[in-house]
Amino acid sequence: xxxxxxxxxxxxxxxxxKLTVTCSQNMxxxxxxxxxxxxxxxxxxxxxxxxxxxxxxxxxPEGYKVSRKEKRNFPLILESPSPNQTSLYFCxxxxxxxxxxxxxxxxxxxxxxx
Amino acid sequence: AQSVxxxxxxxxxxxxxxxxxxCNYSSSVSxxxxxYVQYPNQGLQLLLKYLSGSTLVKGINGFEAEFNKSQxxxxxxxPSVHIxxxxxxxxxxxxxxxxxLVFGKGTRLSVIA
Numbered sequence: 001x002x003x004x005x006x007x008x009x010x011x012x013x014x015x016x017x018k019l020t021v022t023c024s025q026n027m028x029x030x031x032x033x034x035x036x037x038x039x040x041x042x043x044x045x046x047x048x049x050x051x052x053x054x055x056x057x058x059x060x061p062e063g064y065k066v067s068r069k070e071k072r073n074f075p076l077i078l079e080s081p082s083p084n085q086t087s088l089y090f091c092x093x094x095x096x097x098x099x100x101x102x103x104x105x106x107x108x109x110x111x112x113x114x
Numbered sequence: 115a116q117s118v119x120x121x122x123x124x125x126x127x128x129x130x131x132x133x134x135x136x137c138n139y140s141s142s143v144s145x146x147x148x149x150y151v152q153y154p155n156q157g158l159q160l161l162l163k164y165l166s167g168s169t170l171v172k173g174i175n176g177f178e179a180e181f182n183k184s185q186x187x188x189x190x191x192x193p194s195v196h197i198x199x200x201x202x203x204x205x206x207x208x209x210x211x212x213x214x215l216v217f218g219k220g221t222r223l224s225v226i227a
Contacts, residue, residue, distance in 0.1 A: 004157075033214070040123070042219030043158075043204065058214075090157055094215075100146045100165040102206075103215055105157040 002027045006091050006106035013081055013113055021076045021109045023091030031094040032074040033058070033103070034066065036087040043090070049074055050097045081113045116140055116209050120218035127195055128226050135190040135221045137205030144210040147188040149179055152202045152220075161203070164188065175199065200225045 004025045013019050033048040045058030049068040063085055065077040078085060088110050092103040121136040146165050150158040162173025169181040179190045188205060205218040
């Protein structure tokens with residue numbers, strides 16, 4: 001089944017403790033992206049990747065890191081999480097960075113930083 | 115840069131009544147338009163998309179949307195809603211060329227029995 005898999009689904013952590021949220025897709029998509037969803041703010045893009053070893057900042061990159069060492073994986077790293085990073089996170093992928101394709105989304109990761 | 119405005123943050127509607135969720139986008143020469151639905155505790159899934167051709171687009175679960183270039187709108191409609199349509203709906207636009215998908219802030223549809 002074609003899908004984007006995120007792990008974990010739920011995570012509670014303490015301020016300052018480094019964490020990684022994994023994202024993997026099995027569709028050989030070039031483009032991958034991370035979003036955070038907050039009430040009243042909709043989806044905001046954190047980082048995106050056009051292809052392996054090509055990443056760029058989205059609208060709200062502060063406090064986050066990403067890497068794209070292989071095509072299928074695009075982990076989101078929070079080096080020193082803070083309470084304002086408590087949010088619902090989504091990974092998405094698309095066949096190409098542009099054009100008439102929509103995105104395939106993962107099921108989300110609900111992160112709470114205390 | 116493209117922007118998307120969803121004019122209503124919340125829309126309550128009675129079961130079996132019609133509904134319209136409004137979406138306007140900033141003008142561009144050529145755009146691709148999408149509606150996504152997010153059911154409670156789930157990720158977003160594609161409801162329908164407009165790429166070219168007929169301005170009336172039909173999607174899953176009885177939804178349809180109409181592309182109106184002169185009004186830069188892409189409103190989503192359903193003639194008769196069900197309780198199971200309760201969800202958050204996101205409009206998104208992508209301009210031609212090397213541009214990312216831009217999402218609106220979402221409209222929460224609540225269907226009341």
